[in-house]
Amino acid sequence: MAGTPIIKVFLDASVLVAASASVNGASAYILHLARQRKIKAFVSEDALSEAVKNVNLKLGDIGKERLNAYLIRANLKLVISPEAEAIALCEKFIHFKDAPILAAALSAKADILLSLDKKHFFTKSVADFAKAMKIFTAGDFLKRFFR
Amino acid sequence: MPQLISGFQTEWVKVLNKGLVTLPKNFRDTVGIRAGDVAKVRMVGRRLVIEPRDLADYEVYSQKEFKQMLQDDKLPKLLAKKTAKIWPELQ
Numbered sequence: 001m002a003g004t005p006i007i008k009v010f011l012d013a014s015v016l017v018a019a020s021a022s023v024n025g026a027s028a029y030i031l032h033l034a035r036q037r038k039i040k041a042f043v044s045e046d047a048l049s050e051a052v053k054n055v056n057l058k059l060g061d062i063g064k065e066r067l068n069a070y071l072i073r074a075n076l077k078l079v080i081s082p083e084a085e086a087i088a089l090c091e092k093f094i095h096f097k098d099a100p101i102l103a104a105a106l107s108a109k110a111d112i113l114l115s116l117d118k119k120h121f122f123t124k125s126v127a128d129f130a131k132a133m134k135i136f137t138a139g140d141f142l143k144r145f146f147r
Numbered sequence: 148m149p150q151l152i153s154g155f156q157t158e159w160v161k162v163l164n165k166g167l168v169t170l171p172k173n174f175r176d177t178v179g180i181r182a183g184d185v186a187k188v189r190m191v192g193r194r195l196v197i198e199p200r201d202l203a204d205y206e207v208y209s210q211k212e213f214k215q216m217l218q219d220d221k222l223p224k225l226l227a228k229k230t231a232k233i234w235p236e237l238q
Contacts, residue, residue, distance in 0.1 A: 017208070018220040023234040024227050025220035032233040050205040058213060066237050084185050096189075097206040116216040137219050142226075 007145065009034075010042045010105035011076070012098075012115035013050035015138055019070060020055045020063040026138035030114060031074040033146065044079045044104035079108045093129040095120045102126065106133060114138050170197065 011030070019027035034041035048071075055063045070076070082103035090099035090106075098120045105113045113135045115121040121135050136144065160168045170180065180186050180199045187198045198204075208216065222230060232238075 013206075014208070014216050017213075018216055021217055022220065023237045024222065024231055025217070026222050027220050028234055029222065029230050032230070046205070053205045054208055054213075057207060066234075069234075069237055081185060087185075097204070116219050117212075118215075118219070119212070139220060139222060142222070 006038070006040050007112060008040045008042065008108065008110045009112045009114055009141070010044075010079070010108055010110035010133075011047065012101055012105075012113065012117060012121065013047045013054065014116035015114050016043070016047065016051035016067060016070065017054045017058070018116055018138070020051070020059055020067040023066065026142055027114075027116070029142060030138045031070045034074040034076060037075060038146075040077065041074060042077045042079050042105070042108045042110055044101060044108075045081050046100040046104065048078075050101075077108075079104045082107045090129070093125045094123075102130070106130065112136060112141060114141055 009030070015027040015030060018025055019031050022028060030039070030041070033039045051067060055067050082100065086103040086107060087099045090102045094102050098117065102113070102121075110133055113121070113130065113133055114137065115135060116137055118137070120126075127135060156174070158171045158174070160171070162168050175181070178199050180197075185200050187200065189196045189198070221227070
């Protein structure tokens with residue numbers, strides 16, 4: 001990737017949760033790429049809070065430990081919360097619980113949004129609204145950009 | 148002043164242009180909404196509910212969704228082997 005601009009990737013909460021569940025999955029690999037600065041990875045307050053809630057509810061202490069380690073070591077950039085108007089606009093295209101995450105990804109001007117939430121993020125209306133920002137699962141992103 | 152009605156406090160407020168309302172100060176102080184904060188407004192039937200940000204109900208994945216997410220996150224076997232030690236401290 002030398003000479004090419006580093007891809008800006010926004011991570012949905014599901015990616016952080018999946019990486020906390022398994023260190024051998026695609027999401028953990030994405031965080032590894034962020035640690036190596038091969039991608040620029042962004043998260044938002046809402047994505048983090050959703051991840052913390054799900055890790056606390058579904059994974060044990062090891063999950064919490066992994067999430068903390070990613071937050072410390074993966075060079076994640078925190079996106080400030082988008083304006084209420086931007087969130088309200090996103091709610092027209094995506095489930096209201098995911099609107100703050102979509103709005104944050106757009107405000108970060110991310111090239112890619114990674115999510116494992118296929119039900120809410122992988123719809124035609126979201127893709128049309130997000131325009132230039134493409135939405136992939138972590139695995140599909142790796143297949144496409146890091147073979 | 149707010150009245151106590153069966154445990155609920157209510158107060159009349161005037162709705163201004165473009166739907167602007169002033170939340171009563173004692174309500175804001177009680178639930179912790181401050182100037183400049185983002186609050187969530189939900190429509191529940193014909194009622195509007197305003198929640199401070201720290202009470203926002205973040206999505207909890209169902210067991211089925213969670214299983215599917217982990218399934219979708221699996222790498223092909225060969226690549227999974229190569230990546231087995233990318234986070235050795237977290238194994």
